[in-house]
Every structure is written in C-alpha cells, then in structure tokens.
Amino acid sequence: xxxxxxxxxxxxxxxxxxxxxxxxxxxxxxxxxxxxxxxxxxxxxxxxxxxxxxxxxxxxxxxxxxxxxxxxxxxxxxxxxxxxxxxxxxxxxxxxxxxxxxxxxxxxxxxxxxxxxxxxxxxxxxxxxxxxxxxxxxxxxxxxxxxxxxxxxxxxxxxxxxxxxxxxxxxxxxxxxxxxxxxxxxxxxxxxxxxxxxxxxxxxxx
Amino acid sequence: xxxxxxxxxxxxxxxxxxxxxxxxxxxxxxxxxxxxxxxxxxxxxxxxxxxxxxxxxxxxxxxxxxxxxxxxxxxxxxxxxxxxxxxxxxxxxxxxxxxxxxxxxxxxxxxxxxxxxxxxxxxxxxxxxxxxxxxxxxxxxxxxxxxxxxxxxxxxxxxxxxxxxxxxxxxxxxxxxxxxxxxxxxxxxxxxxxxxxxxxxxxx
Numbered sequence: 001x002x003x004x005x006x007x008x009x010x011x012x013x014x015x016x017x018x019x020x021x022x023x024x025x026x027x028x029x030x031x032x033x034x035x036x037x038x039x040x041x042x043x044x045x046x047x048x049x050x051x052x053x054x055x056x057x058x059x060x061x062x063x064x065x066x067x068x069x070x071x072x073x074x075x076x077x078x079x080x081x082x083x084x085x086x087x088x089x090x091x092x093x094x095x096x097x098x099x100x101x102x103x104x105x106x107x108x109x110x111x112x113x114x115x116x117x118x119x120x121x122x123x124x125x126x127x128x129x130x131x132x133x134x135x136x137x138x139x140x141x142x143x144x145x146x147x148x149x150x151x152x153x154x155x156x157x158x159x160x161x162x163x164x165x166x167x168x169x170x171x172x173x174x175x176x177x178x179x180x181x182x183x184x185x186x187x188x189x190x191x192x193x194x195x196x197x198x199x200x201x202x203x204x205x206x
Numbered sequence: 207x208x209x210x211x212x213x214x215x216x217x218x219x220x221x222x223x224x225x226x227x228x229x230x231x232x233x234x235x236x237x238x239x240x241x242x243x244x245x246x247x248x249x250x251x252x253x254x255x256x257x258x259x260x261x262x263x264x265x266x267x268x269x270x271x272x273x274x275x276x277x278x279x280x281x282x283x284x285x286x287x288x289x290x291x292x293x294x295x296x297x298x299x300x301x302x303x304x305x306x307x308x309x310x311x312x313x314x315x316x317x318x319x320x321x322x323x324x325x326x327x328x329x330x331x332x333x334x335x336x337x338x339x340x341x342x343x344x345x346x347x348x349x350x351x352x353x354x355x356x357x358x359x360x361x362x363x364x365x366x367x368x369x370x371x372x373x374x375x376x377x378x379x380x381x382x383x384x385x386x387x388x389x390x391x392x393x394x395x396x397x398x399x400x401x402x403x404x405x406x407x408x409x410x
Contacts, residue, residue: 024388027230028331071325072299079292087288105291105338109331111231183225184399191385191392198384205383 009132013139019112020143021194022204026112029103030144031186037160040148042096046089046104048137050081051113055133058121074117075108082107112140147189155180209353216357218405222332223365224398229332233366234391236323243370244363245316246323249305251359253327254336257301258355259348261294261337269293294337302328332362368398
C-alpha cells in the first residue's frame with residue numbers, strides 16, 4: 001500500500017500497530033465496557049477525544065517540560081481533560097454516564113494515553129501527534145466495537161438495544177448465551193481476535 | 207462482622223482483576239515470574255491500604271457537597287466534587303513517590319527487581335479504581351475504607367501470583383504459534399475469571 005508518509009501515524013495503529021492487541025495497552029477499560037455496543041462507542045469517542053487533545057497539548061509543551069516531573073505534568077493535563085469529558089457526559093447522557101460509572105475516571109490511568117504521550121507526543125510535532133492520537137483512539141475503538149458486537153449479539157440477542165435475533169428462533173429452542181455477558185468472556189473474545197490477527201500477520205508472532 | 211464480610215468479598219467476589227479488569231496492564235506485563243509478581247503485588251497492596259483511608263478523608267471533609275462546613279457557615283453550600291479525579295490522582299502519585307523513595311533506601315534489591323514498574327503503580331488502574339469505587343459505595347468510616355483497600359490489594363496479589371505461576375509452567379507447552387505470548391495469557395486469565403466466579407454469592 002502506498003500512502004502519504006505524513007498519514008502513517010493515523011493508519012498504523014488501526015491494525016499493524018494496534019494499541020490493544022499489539023501494544024497491549026488500555027486493556028482494563030477495553031474489556032470492562034464491552035458488554036453492550038452503546039457504552040463501547042461512547043468510551044471510544046471519549047478516549048479518542050482525550051487522547052488527541054492530550055497529545056497536542058503535550059506536544060506543544062514538550063520543549064518546556066523538565067524530564068524529572070514530566071509524569072506529573074502529563075497526569076495533570078490528562079486529568080483536566082477527563083474531568084471535562086466526565087462533566088459533558090453527565091450533562092448530555094446521564095444514563096450512559098451511569099453505565100460507564102468509574103471507567104470514565106479511569107481514562108486518566110488508561111495506559112494507551114500515558115503510553116502514547118511518552119512514546120510519541122514527547123518527541124513529535126503537534127499535527128503528527130494529533131493524527132497519532134486519532135489513529136490510536138480509533139484502533140482502540142475498532143477492538144472495542146468488535147468485542148462488544150459479539151458479546152451483545154450472542155449474549156443478549158440485541159444490537160444497540162434493538163432485538164436482532166428473531167422471535168421464532170427462541171420459539172424453536174434458541175437461547176441467549178448468558179456466558180457472553182460475564183466479564184471473563186471478554187478476555188476470551190479478545191484472545192480470539194489476537195489469534196485471527198496474528199495468523200494473518202506472521203511477523204507479530206512470538 | 208460487616209467488615210470481615212467486606213474483606214472476604216473484596217478478595218474473592220469483587221476481585222479487582224477478575225470482576226472489574228482493573229490493573230490489567232501491569233498484571234499482564236509483570237507476570238512472567240512469581241518472585242517479581244509477588245513483589246509488585248505487595249507494593250500495590252501497600253499503596254491501596256494507605257491510599258484508601260487518605261482519599262476517604264479527602265472525599266469526606268473536602269469534596270462532597272457541604273463537606274467544607276467545618277470551615278464556617280459560608281462554606282456550607284460549596285460542592286467541590288468535580289475536583290475529585292485530580293485530587294485522587296495527585297494523592298496516589300505522591301504516595302507512590304514516597305513508597306519508591308522508602309523502598310530504594312531500605313531494600314535496594316527489591317527496588318532494582320521492580321525497576322520501571324514501581325513508578326508505574328501510580329497509573330495502575332486498580333488503585334484509582336478502588337478509590338472511585340470507595341467514593342461510589344459511600345463507606346461510612348475510614349476503617350471500612352481501609353478494610354476494602356486491604357481486601358482489594360490482597361485479591362490483586364493473589365491473582366497476579368497465580369497467573370505468574372501458571373505462566374512459568376506454560377514455557378514447556380505446545381501452543382499454536384499465533385496464540386503464543388499474549389494470546390494464551392488472555393485465555394488463561396479468562397478461565398481463571400470463570401473459576402473465581404464460583405465464589406459468587408459468598409456471605410459471612
């Protein structure tokens with residue numbers, strides 16, 4: 001594939017350098033909010049917004065931050081952004097905000113954000129950092145949506161809360177797999193994604 | 207009795223790893239051998255045990271609506287709860303910094319074996335998660351919060367030590383190439399989670 005080099009930070013994290021299944025960052029939230037599609041999407045949008053903005057801010061400040069206190073500076077910037085997201089979400093969609101409960105606050109400690117700030121924003125220009133933030137946010141979102149799709153479809157027979165599996169299936173003895181709703185199945189679903197992804201990208205295998 | 211119940215429940219039923227997936231990043235990264243995993247588990251438990259009562263007091267006397275009334279009548283209406291996240295993360299970061307200095311002074315060997323993961327406890331979601339759950343559950347006193355912190359910490363310690371022990375054995379098994387490394391670790395964590403679910407409903 002021949003793409004413009006400046007767009008690489010946006011494209012790489014989608015598959016080859018995916019934050020969740022290749023860099024193994026941000027697992028906590030990726031697994032906990034994926035029982036339904038809607039919270040998964042809200043989480044994706046929140047993380048992408050925080051990540052892109054934090055990347056730009058840190059990238060602008062990168063030459064003025066002393067190395068010895070950089071973790072604290074980064075945490076404060078991220079925490080401020082997360083507080084804004086939290087308040088917006090509470091005002092705009094209180095139900096989803098309740099469903100995500102502590103996980104919005106936990107965006108602060110989401111390793112994707114700290115990881116990208118350290119690895120990319122501290123050494124790159126603002127525009128590239130912005131693209132990197134969007135790319136990693138979307139790469140994280142893809143995994144979240146795939147996991148949530150299977151868990152909601154197989155676990156409750158719905159997508160976005162609408163019934164997808166028709167009634168006559170249930171009349172002929174089909175049952176929702178209650179297992180899929182439970183937390184451990186999220187891990188096993190991600191493991192399946194990793195399996196498929198690594199068998200297609202041989203160079204990632206250990 | 208109430209507290210004992212909370213303690214047991216936070217170790218087994220509401221386990222940070224298997225019920226809430228908190229602290230997964232370091233859980234997956236540091237579980238390659240039992241000794242380091244145990245050291246990190248102890249450090250995390252320690253931070254939790256101190257962080258919970260401290261943040262409980264901050265929450266109770268500074269943050270909740272009307273908490274500032276001890277300052278005088280005119281502050282009785284103040285609601286600072288939106289500052290929660292920033293306050294908590296700073297307390298945790300400060301505690302980790304102190305712990306790091308203490309370990310470096312008193313046990314240099316543990317300090318060098320934990321390496322980079324010691325400062326990273328500050329961004330371990332298990333700790334901020336426990337603090338936020340504490341805020342959400344509205345514990346009535348600091349002692350209950352401490353018990354909850356101790357339980358969550360020991361639960362995390364137990365989980366990471368078990369996983370490390372299993373991974374040490376895994377080195378000798380035949381695993382399909384695409385699943386090697388991180389893939390199989392996810393599956394094992396999932397199976398351990400299912401096993402831990404058998405504790406569901408325990409009540410003392």
